[in-house]
Amino acid sequence: MKIFSVEQIQNWDAFTINKEGILSINLMERAAVACFDWIVQSFDESYCFKIFCGKGNNGGDGLALARLLNSIKYQVSVFIPHNNKPGSPDFEENLKKLKKTSVHISVLQNENSFPSISEKDIIIDALFGTGLNKPVKGFYKEIIGYINANSNDTIAIDVPSGLYVDKSTITENEDVSIIKADYTLTFQNQKLAFLVAENEPYTGKVVFFDIELSKDYEASTPTPFEYIDDSMIKGIYQPRKNFVNKGNYGYASLLCGSYGMMGAAVLSSLACLRSGAGKLTSVVCEAGYGIMQTAVPEAMCMVSGEKHIGNFDDFQHFDVVGIGPGIGKFKSHVKLLENLFKSFKRPIVIDADALNILSENEELYSSIPVDTIITPHPKEFERLFGKSTSDFDTIDKAIETAKEFRIYIVLKGHHTLIATPDGKGYFNSTGNPGMATAGAGDVLTGIITGLLAQKYSPLQSCLLGVYLHGLAGDIAAEGLSQEALIAKDIVENLGNAFKEIQET
Numbered sequence: 001m002k003i004f005s006v007e008q009i010q011n012w013d014a015f016t017i018n019k020e021g022i023l024s025i026n027l028m029e030r031a032a033v034a035c036f037d038w039i040v041q042s043f044d045e046s047y048c049f050k051i052f053c054g055k056g057n058n059g060g061d062g063l064a065l066a067r068l069l070n071s072i073k074y075q076v077s078v079f080i081p082h083n084n085k086p087g088s089p090d091f092e093e094n095l096k097k098l099k100k101t102s103v104h105i106s107v108l109q110n111e112n113s114f115p116s117i118s119e120k121d122i123i124i125d126a127l128f129g130t131g132l133n134k135p136v137k138g139f140y141k142e143i144i145g146y147i148n149a150n151s152n153d154t155i156a157i158d159v160p161s162g163l164y165v166d167k168s169t170i171t172e173n174e175d176v177s178i179i180k181a182d183y184t185l186t187f188q189n190q191k192l193a194f195l196v197a198e199n200e201p202y203t204g205k206v207v208f209f210d211i212e213l214s215k216d217y218e219a220s221t222p223t224p225f226e227y228i229d230d231s232m233i234k235g236i237y238q239p240r241k242n243f244v245n246k247g248n249y250g251y252a253s254l255l256c257g258s259y260g261m262m263g264a265a266v267l268s269s270l271a272c273l274r275s276g277a278g279k280l281t282s283v284v285c286e287a288g289y290g291i292m293q294t295a296v297p298e299a300m301c302m303v304s305g306e307k308h309i310g311n312f313d314d315f316q317h318f319d320v321v322g323i324g325p326g327i328g329k330f331k332s333h334v335k336l337l338e339n340l341f342k343s344f345k346r347p348i349v350i351d352a353d354a355l356n357i358l359s360e361n362e363e364l365y366s367s368i369p370v371d372t373i374i375t376p377h378p379k380e381f382e383r384l385f386g387k388s389t390s391d392f393d394t395i396d397k398a399i400e401t402a403k404e405f406r407i408y409i410v411l412k413g414h415h416t417l418i419a420t421p422d423g424k425g426y427f428n429s430t431g432n433p434g435m436a437t438a439g440a441g442d443v444l445t446g447i448i449t450g451l452l453a454q455k456y457s458p459l460q461s462c463l464l465g466v467y468l469h470g471l472a473g474d475i476a477a478e479g480l481s482q483e484a485l486i487a488k489d490i491v492e493n494l495g496n497a498f499k500e501i502q503e504t
């Protein structure tokens with residue numbers, strides 16, 4: 001699914017109206033009907049709806065929703081902040097229609113006219129949507145403050161008012177004014193602002209409604225950002241052929257583990273095999289040999305070093321090398337990375353301690369093989385490439401860095417970002433907070449290494465890898481709860497995740 005900028009969203013709206021012969025007021029009605037259907041499913045007639053409407057089309061959506069709720073006898077009142085300017089044409093049209101109903105409409109003149117809010121009230125925020133063009137100040141700020149001060153459920157239409165859709169709203173020195181919604185009912189596609197941690201306090205649960213904007217526009221409009229959904233994954237996943245042997249699915253290797261950290265090695269090796277790699281050699285230290293052979297008998301083992309991997313340099317047999325899970329941070333690992341970068345000219349998967357070693361040896365960055373995949377979490381990313389001023393700055397920095405070094409950066413998080421060497425950013429749609437648990441990252445490294453071995457391209461390996469990893473975590477959490485989920489459960493549910501992809 002493409003993630004569009006505000007300008008593109010506005011053009012999409014206009015394109016649908018012009019090219020598909022739909023009136024803008026009808027598009028607004030579709031949006032309002034979608035919100036209405038969801039509200040009726042979620043709240044019964046015992047609730048009262050207090051709808052705050054700005055004078056743009058977001059407010060117009062609110063007015064149309066008020067009329068629809070009133071038509072089935074839900075209690076609704078509408079509040080419009082005083083403003084001398086006329087509303088947008090569709091706002092005015094809907095206001096005219098609403099005036100013919102029994103809905104009470106108040107103009108808010110000052111804070112004395114704010115309605116009292118009681119226990120059974122649901123607040124609907126239709127003040128500003130994608131048309132927000134400056135920080136919220138003055139009277140609007142007071143209204144947002146008043147709404148946020150109440151603990152009642154708040155439903156934002158399209159966007160929590162005050163939040164920019166495609167850039168950072170949070171500034172360090174300013175007291176921002178944004179609706180803190182419990183639900184955001186948004187139209188058509190995912191929005192960049194809903195994918196970053198800095199906006200979590202505002203969006204609540206985001207629900208998407210398909211209002212049938214033009215498919216042609218979506219298909220033909222390029223955008224740097226996409227949301228990884230099941231249809232994208234369906235296009236990547238390759239079912240296995242019948243006349244095959246293990247050689248067809250690649251020879252992976254993982255340099256992993258050290259004394260006291262063999263769990264990471266075991267998890268990444270199991271995940272690599274479970275993702276479908278034909279065969280795997282785990283390169284481990286002597287102290288980890290017995291553990292690995294016992295815990296992962298399906299993997300072959302090579303030994304290098306005593307308590308941590310030594311100067312291993314025998315890479316030529318492997319189709320893919322993954323390095324990092326549990327290797328620890330040792331001086332000799334600088335040489336190990338140098339050996340690897342010098343002698344292995346195919347993409348590598350780099351994670352965990354291998355990234356920390358890299359971050360202390362910046363001179364190695366330029367020798368990372370082209371199309372290599374690195375999988376940092378935000379702290380590792382910061383160590384590698386420096387601090388960011390906002391989550392949006394981090395996104396830009398990841399993309400610029402991926403372009404500069406011609407690598408793929410898998411920046412792990414709630415919506416993991418894949419930044420690509422050609423300047424694109426893909427956000428994952430699967431996964432849950434239960435996966436913030438030790439070893440989950442080692443599992444991801446194993447999966448991506450295993451997919452690369454099977455000749456998925458580096459981009460496909462990243463996309464399918466993060467999606468499968470999150471999906472396996474979601475399936476595991478469903479059975480176990482997010483709290484009880486551990487990394488092993490992600491590995492154990494990889495099979496169920498594959499099955500779900502095969503079935504969609």
Ligand SMILES: NC(=O)C1=CN([C@@H]2O[C@H](COP(=O)(O)OP(=O)(O)OC[C@H]3O[C@@H](n4cnc5c(N)ncnc54)[C@H](O)[C@@H]3O)[C@@H](O)[C@H]2O)[C@@H](O)CC1
Binds near residue numbers: 057129132134137158
């Ligand atoms: N694009 C689409 O696909 C559709 C959009 N619709 C709705 O239309 C909305 C966008 O409508 P508009 O473009 O009219 O914009 P908005 O309704 O978001 O707001 C624009 C109005 O608010 C003013 N404004 C912006 N920032 C302000 C600030 N900080 N303080 C005070 N005033 C401010 C603007 O000058 C303008 O009058 C969407 O969010 C959605 O709710 C739907 O009706 C149907 C389909």
Ligand SMILES: [K+]
Binds near residue numbers: 129156157158
């Ligand atoms: K809104």
